Amino acid sequence: MRLVLATLMFATLASAAVGQGVDVAASPPTELSVTVYRAPYRGSGGIDLGSLDGFALVTETRVVRLPAGESRLRFEGVADGIDPASAIVAGLPNGVVEKNRDAYLLSPSALVTMAVGRPVELVRTYPKGGGTKRTAGRIRSDADGVVFESAEGVEALRCSGLSETFSFEDRTTGLSAKPTLSVLTRSDQPVTATVTLSYLAYGFDWSADYVATLTPAGDRLDLGAWVTLANSNTVGFPDARTQVVAGRLNKESDEVEPIDTGEQILANCWPRGSTSDAPERPRDEDAVSYRLSAGVPMPPPPPPPPMALGEVVVTAEKVVQERLGDLKLYRVPMRTTVAANQAKQVRLLDRSEVPVERIYEADLGANDDVDIQPADVILRTRNDSEHHLGLPLPSGQIEVFQQTDHGPLLVGETHVRDLAEKEEVEWRLGPAPDVAVTQIHDALKIDRSAPPIPFIPGLLSVSFAELNNESHVVITNAEDRPRAFELRLQLDEGERLARIDHPAGEKNGRPIVRLTLAPNSTTVVRYVTGVQAAH
Numbered sequence: 001m002r003l004v005l006a007t008l009m010f011a012t013l014a015s016a017a018v019g020q021g022v023d024v025a026a027s028p029p030t031e032l033s034v035t036v037y038r039a040p041y042r043g044s045g046g047i048d049l050g051s052l053d054g055f056a057l058v059t060e061t062r063v064v065r066l067p068a069g070e071s072r073l074r075f076e077g078v079a080d081g082i083d084p085a086s087a088i089v090a091g092l093p094n095g096v097v098e099k100n101r102d103a104y105l106l107s108p109s110a111l112v113t114m115a116v117g118r119p120v121e122l123v124r125t126y127p128k129g130g131g132t133k134r135t136a137g138r139i140r141s142d143a144d145g146v147v148f149e150s151a152e153g154v155e156a157l158r159c160s161g162l163s164e165t166f167s168f169e170d171r172t173t174g175l176s177a178k179p180t181l182s183v184l185t186r187s188d189q190p191v192t193a194t195v196t197l198s199y200l201a202y203g204f205d206w207s208a209d210y211v212a213t214l215t216p217a218g219d220r221l222d223l224g225a226w227v228t229l230a231n232s233n234t235v236g237f238p239d240a241r242t243q244v245v246a247g248r249l250n251k252e253s254d255e256v257e258p259i260d261t262g263e264q265i266l267a268n269c270w271p272r273g274s275t276s277d278a279p280e281r282p283r284d285e286d287a288v289s290y291r292l293s294a295g296v297p298m299p300p301p302p303p304p305p306p307m308a309l310g311e312v313v314v315t316a317e318k319v320v321q322e323r324l325g326d327l328k329l330y331r332v333p334m335r336t337t338v339a340a341n342q343a344k345q346v347r348l349l350d351r352s353e354v355p356v357e358r359i360y361e362a363d364l365g366a367n368d369d370v371d372i373q374p375a376d377v378i379l380r381t382r383n384d385s386e387h388h389l390g391l392p393l394p395s396g397q398i399e400v401f402q403q404t405d406h407g408p409l410l411v412g413e414t415h416v417r418d419l420a421e422k423e424e425v426e427w428r429l430g431p432a433p434d435v436a437v438t439q440i441h442d443a444l445k446i447d448r449s450a451p452p453i454p455f456i457p458g459l460l461s462v463s464f465a466e467l468n469n470e471s472h473v474v475i476t477n478a479e480d481r482p483r484a485f486e487l488r489l490q491l492d493e494g495e496r497l498a499r500i501d502h503p504a505g506e507k508n509g510r511p512i513v514r515l516t517l518a519p520n521s522t523t524v525v526r527y528v529t530g531v532q533a534a535h
Helices: 002-017 108-115
Strands: 022-025 031-037 054-066 069-076 088-090 098-102 119-125 132-141 147-150 153-156 163-168 180-187 191-214 220-231 237-246 320-324 327-331 336-338 342-355 357-365 370-382 396-404 407-416 424-441 464-477 483-490 495-500 505-507 510-517 521-532
Touching: 022 054, 031 191, 054 069, 180 191, 191 342, 191 407, 220 237, 220 396, 336 342, 357 424, 357 464, 396 424, 407 424, 424 483, 464 483, 464 510, 483 521, 495 510, 510 521
Parallel strands: 022 069, 031 237, 191 396, 357 483
Antiparallel strands: 031 054, 054 191, 069 180, 088 191, 098 180, 119 132, 119 163, 132 147, 147 153, 191 220, 220 342, 237 327, 237 336, 320 327, 357 370, 370 424, 396 407, 424 464, 464 521, 483 510, 495 521, 505 510
């Protein structure tokens, strides 16, 4: 990919040098639309602001003024992560001949690299009197520092201790101050046209962030949510029509040649002592960095590696849900700015008085010995209008607070997967120390004096080749109120639950026992598993 881009850029520069085409810059965008897709391989949960692996479909409307003949039309200010193969330009009179992504940006180091072997002037300023001296010559190398050759000889720059910079005689460098997509086009006559540029770009992502506040009784909650979207490109999209798409989209590749924002130019100078001094290795603080001046404005610095949370938009208007095939599209009703290296939030939904059940749960491997451990707390409801919901809930994360005499306090935080309408909703809040669970495997010490464990209803006709794994689970409720409890068992392959002394059912193909724990009580569940006989 790097070789292809370098070849395309070289071909474009060569073409411009011999006069085959005129450089024409399109106007800045007059209309912008940004549709952000989640990272295809990211699971549920919030986005990682330091590594945005989603992408966006960017659509721009620009005005171009083309002369007759062949032109190299430049779209400056596209996203850093643009995928040039995805770019579509509509509205040109005779279409596009070729496309190029200029991945080499204007920077001090880029200017030096492009000027190697070309005539330049070294401008040296003397501190006493402030006089300057201009020396004509050429840059011979920019590897690990700059080597300059003139009629006075060859020298390494910035080792004299004086202020030094370059003046470039030849400014045809082919460098762009902003990420640029260029296309080659032809026109039979001068024309002014409004064109639309659409492309995929990487370095975006979004998720939903929910905040739930439980009533003091814990049986109802108010639910609010934000769409959090982020852009790690150095280019922003002001006043754009913005959409986000929920659901997993099949995306085969996301490798795009990164934009080259340049590096510092360092000069490691040799020691200036006498020949009797022991040689020393240059220290890091001896490395000198300097800026180059070419008579043009300096480009913005590269973005900082970690991206901090940026602008947060608070608005009474909420995103509007639409269908996009099998996916869900959420449209921000007002124009908004998807700024460079920033994250922002737009309101997604508000729901009140959502009824919830508080369930205590233990999920155990059948017949495993399990030391005492706390049960997990689950908030359960259903995503339908009867439960004051009834709309697709995109994945993200949720923070759950509970109202107390001292105000709302955080009681849990967990991930949220994509939830369809009428689907059961479960939010896991973590362990509950007041409800504890222990499991003991009794296979080798079955108490035959205890009451026999009844068969599971409907299994009387099932024959078992082996029926000697007996276990019991002890559930302790230390609270002074009854608690709803569920015991889920994970069975080995080919194993079935044969006997149990409490009513049992199935959920998602696994045995489940639902209990109501009395206040300050201990409950024991005994069960037997077996391997079904082959027929």
